[in-house]
Amino acid sequence: MAVTVAGRTVTADPRLAWRAVRIEVASQPRALKAWFAFLTLLLAIGAVGALLSLPPGDEVFGTKPSFEWGLLISAYVFFAITTSGLCLASSLGTVFGIDRFRPLEKRHALLALFSLVTAFGVIALDLHYPVRLAFGAVLSPSPMSPMWWMGVLYFGYLALLVVEVTSMFTRRERIHNVSCLLASFMAILAPSTLGAVFGVLASRPYWHGSFTPPSLLMAALLAGISLLGIVFCVVVRFRLAGWERSQSLAVPGLRVLLTIALFTAFLVTGWQVLTTLYGGVPGLSDSMDAVLVGPLAPTFWIGKVLIGLAIPLVLVALPRFYSVGPLFVASVLTFVGVFFDRTIFVNAGQVVSSTAASGVVSMPFNTYTPSLVEIAIVIGAFGFFAMAYTLAERFLDMSEHTGDHLPILSRWGRHDPHGHAAAGPYAHGTAATEH
Amino acid sequence: MTISRRRFIESGLAVCAGLVGSQAVAALLPSGGVGTAVAGDATPSPASTDATGGTSAPYDPNAHSWAFLVDTTRCIGCGNCVKACKRENHVPEKPPYNRTWVELHVVEDDGSLVITSPDGGIEGFPPVPVGVEPQDVSLAYFVPRLCMQCQNAPCTSVCPVSATYTTPDGVILVDQDRCIGCGYCVVACPYGARYIVPSGESSPMGIPGVVDKCTFCYHRVTRGMRPACVEVCPVQARQIGDLDDPADPVTVAIKEKRTVVLKPELGTKPRVHYVGLESEVG
Incomplete structure (x- = not known):
């Protein structure tokens, strides 16, 4: 018995399957074997953490009544916004006529799908009764709750991503075009609603306010661009499918986008700090004290400002670092x-x-100190995300997607299948970059 | 796989019909849900007994509007209320988990406020809090805390599955069979009145991983009894009353005394009123 997946025939016989796996492993370069071994280790760590967290209750987590949302919520938010960011990053290119990523969209569509699945996995482990959520959200919906809307939108987004990816690999252009367009809208709606989950809480001044949803969108954009930077640098380095286009179009485009996003994030962070310090609002200024000089200060100054903003900005903005290596480092640091x-x-x-x-x-x-179980789950989440994408890169046809798009998406800068820029106001400039 | 337009529309209609049908079923069931056995302390008894053990008339939630009065000038910080609450409601013994607790507020000469609550005040308080010099104390008093049963409650509006809700008589309850344990209401509560039941611990329904909170001892109130904490308070610092009864002492006190509510700026409209607060309580 055998099934065909993406044009490849896969046996369902366990013995034959095991043999195929052994042949596959034997055929892999040593570096890839090491990478798979590393990811398997991460997955194993995550699996142990996940199993320990299954009985409902809080003991295995570091959370407590005064600090109910911990590392898993942070990880969920991170993966959820990364999903949207991937879509936003590619959409932004289209909106501004820099349609450089579209022929390579298989990668960011798959990354978005895997990221969202990872986010759902993490939140399911954090929720004590995730199955009740599935039924409760339908049988006793609460439209007053931003969390309900977030669930609806992200679930819809997941469905659209599945359709988008499936239609892309099965070459169903019409379905693909419509799902692509709808997913782009959802990519903005979903993270801003996720921001509203925090933004509506008047009891938490640091989160409360209309600024929170757009700030999440900003973070989403940064995460999406940096992840695309990581992936396309790897594609170029290992000369994977479509590496020529990645080198000539995607990588330069990502450098520009990353520079703009990092600079904007710097400004937003600076103004957020300054306005909070000037205001002196009880609760809000206390939280900012914790961020600037309190228990969160090391994470803020080293993790966010230095690693996440300053060093990447130097690496992408200064002309002397204009090469794939520094862009890769900058993207990794930004993502972290x-x-x-x-x-x-x-x-x-x-x-x-x-x-x-x-x-x-x-x-x-x-x-709040995250427990080892929480840390293990997050490690496993990153392992799952990377493993899923590596397997996709290894076994799926990642060659350029050549379909035309809806008029609204292809008004500017449509590309031909061979990577040459075609019609559009930026066509001339793009072609010059390419050659 | 190919799918015809007709087949696609048929499938879509079937899914929509299923959703609408499930909604109708949910609306027909009591307490607004499928599989809902309302939390043990949330079920009014049609033939209940009063505090003396005698029978009383069936409880009509529409005929009451409960409120609570805390007199901080009377509270002595003995911790009896915390103990009684834990016993009555199967609240976990561990210190961070409380339906009610007592804080000691100490105002120092320089105006700074030190708040302590060792183990929720269950075993009382030391004469002087750790880190405070006796000669620096200008004012000290106890503040009993509990769920404020807000009339404009953030916890009910944020719950994604409508597991937390307000009864007609103004008490906020949690349907622990429906709660998913997301903790959204815990972080939304401005008063820190909620917690998620840890595993291996008791709870009114014996379910770990769901939210629990003070209910004004609804199972007692609806049977004509007073909440456990009110019952055991030796100095009557805690009182429950019915705002629908103009002659109720609590109703009179809320109208005539200068009572305050906590964090009024948030607009939550608490049903718990305080007498004698000398400083802003967070």
Whole structure:
């Protein structure tokens, strides 16, 4: 018995399958074997953490009544916004006529799908009764709750991504075009609703306000661009499918986008700090104290500002670093920085006590230390994400997607299948870059 | 795989019909849900007994509007209320988990406020809090805390599955059979009045991983009894009353005394009123 997946015939016989796996492993270069072994280790760590977290209750997590949302929520937010960011990054290119990523969109569509699946996996392990959520959200919906809307939108987004990816690999252009367009809208709606989950909470001044949803969009964009930077640098380095286009079009385009996004994020962070310090709003300024000089300061100054913003900005902005290597390093650092940024965001909202019930003496700040189980789950999540993408890169046809798009998407800068820029106001410039 | 337009439309209609049908079923079921056995302390008894063990008339939630009065000038910080609450409601013994707790507020000469609550105040308080010099104390008083049963409650509006809701008589309850344990209401509560039941611990329904909170001892109130904490308070610092009864002492006190609510700026409209607060309580 055999099934055909993406044009490849895969046996369902266990013995034959095992033999095929052994042949595949034997045929892999040593570096790839080492990479797979590393990812398997991450997955194993994550699996142990996931199993330990299955019984409902809080003991295996470091969370407590005064600090109910911990590392897993940060990780969920990170993966969820990364999904949107991937779509936003590619859409931004289209909107501004820099349609450089579209022929390579198989990669960012797959990355977005895997990232969202990872996010759902992490949140399912954090929820004590995830199955109840699936039924409860339908049988007793709560349209007043931003979390309900977030669930609906991200679930819809997941469905659209599945359709988009499937239609892309099966070459169903019409379905692909429509799902692509709808997914682009959802990529903006979903993370801003995720921002609203935090933004509506008047009891948490650090989160509360209309600024929170757009700030999540900003973080999403940064995460998406940096992840595309990582992937396309790897594609160029290992000369994977479509590497010529990646080198000539995607990588330069990503450098520009990353520079703009990093600079904007720097400004947004600076103004956020300054306005909070000037205002002196109770609770809000206390949270910012925790971020600037309190328990969250090392993560903020080293993790976010230095690793996540300053060093990457230098690497992408200075002409002497114009090559794939520095862009790769900058992208990795930015991606890590966004993760730190999300942990700061989630923690800063809870760092100010609303009660002394759980404390002995009224501490200046609530404290939270993630447990080993939480850390293991997050390690496993990254392992799953990387493993899924590596397998896709290895076994799926990642050659350029050549289909035309809906008129609204291809108004500017459509490309032909061979990577030459075609019609559009930027066509001339793009072609010049390419050659 | 190919799918015809007709087949696609048929499938879509079937899914829509299923969703609408499930909604209708949910609306027909009591307490607004499928598989909902309302939390043990949330079920009013049609033939209940009062505090003396005698029978009383069936409880009508529409005929009451509960409120709570805390007199901080009377509270002595003995911790009896915390103990009684834990026993009555199967609240976990561990210190961070409380339906009610007592804080000691100490105002120092320089105006700084030190708040302590060792183990929720269950075993009382030391004469002087750790880190405070006796000669620096200008004012000290106890503040009993509990769920504020807000009339404009953030916890009910944020719940994604409508597991937390307000009864007609103004008490906020949690349907622990429906709660998913996401903790959104815990972080949304400005008063820190909620917690997620840890595993291996008891809870009213014996379910770990769901949210628990003070219910004004709804199972007692609806049977004509007073909440456990009110019952055991030796100095009557805690009182429950019915705002629908103009002659109720609590109703009179809320109208005539200068009572305050916590964090009024948030617009949550708490049903718990305080007498004698000397400083802003977070």
